[in-house]
Amino acid sequence: MTIKLTSKLFIAISLAMFLFSPSHASPDDDDYDDFDDHDGGLIALEFVQRGFDNGSKIKVRFWGRDLDGDGVLYSMSGFLANNLPLFDPASSGAPLPVGNEFIRVELIFIDFFGIPRFKQVFDERETPIDLTPAFSPTAFFGFAYNLDGGKLGDDPNEGFSFAPLAPSVSYTMGELFKNLLFEPAPKLVTCGQGGETACAAVQQFTVGDFGPMVVNEAFSNKRIKVRKIKSKRKRCEIEHD
Numbered sequence: 001m002t003i004k005l006t007s008k009l010f011i012a013i014s015l016a017m018f019l020f021s022p023s024h025a026s027p028d029d030d031d032y033d034d035f036d037d038h039d040g041g042l043i044a045l046e047f048v049q050r051g052f053d054n055g056s057k058i059k060v061r062f063w064g065r066d067l068d069g070d071g072v073l074y075s076m077s078g079f080l081a082n083n084l085p086l087f088d089p090a091s092s093g094a095p096l097p098v099g100n101e102f103i104r105v106e107l108i109f110i111d112f113f114g115i116p117r118f119k120q121v122f123d124e125r126e127t128p129i130d131l132t133p134a135f136s137p138t139a140f141f142g143f144a145y146n147l148d149g150g151k152l153g154d155d156p157n158e159g160f161s162f163a164p165l166a167p168s169v170s171y172t173m174g175e176l177f178k179n180l181l182f183e184p185a186p187k188l189v190t191c192g193q194g195g196e197t198a199c200a201a202v203q204q205f206t207v208g209d210f211g212p213m214v215v216n217e218a219f220s221n222k223r224i225k226v227r228k229i230k231s232k233r234k235r236c237e238i239e240h241d
Helices: 012-017 078-087
Strands: 044-048 055-066 074-075 103-113 117-123 142-146 159-162 168-173 200-208 213-222
Touching: 012 159, 044 159, 074 078, 103 200, 159 200
Parallel strands: none
Antiparallel strands: 044 055, 055 103, 074 142, 103 117, 142 159, 159 168, 168 200, 200 213
């Protein structure tokens, strides 16, 4: 199925898609560093989300620090912080907080769109999140997780937007980013509601004659159990939810 983007962000995204490329790594690349944890504040977590069509699933590992001690691991580019509220009728339109508490995130897509396995990586040490409203390779990066030991995406203020510009595959999850998907894709809700709802989307983008287009997409409403990474040098083993 091919869907043209109809959002008000269309022109800006069209320009940006020609300017930037996504960060990526080979499927077996495991080159992350041993992060400095001198103060014991390093957060190292992982999760898997199932429930997509044809048994597809996504595995995610991420590292960061709760720098302000508010109990939320939070990152939001300046572009998303300024633009997301504008498309939410229930919002006052005030910008979201801007900031970054991420160090690195790795996403492994398994059996999506005819590709057995591929990996995408964001590392803040290589490509810092742009906290200004301008476009950058991280313009569509955002994340929020309440560090209460609960599931990710089960609160309306949680979510994850990993959407590299240029032809790419994106992962969008959680009600926080419900207005980021383009019609006729459904608006995302909190995970685990069941029925025909969706709390996450994996979308494959290309650049068509009139700008960016979604050429493939898959949805899931499966709840997400987050676990601590046991070892920086051992591949993660994630229990079934």
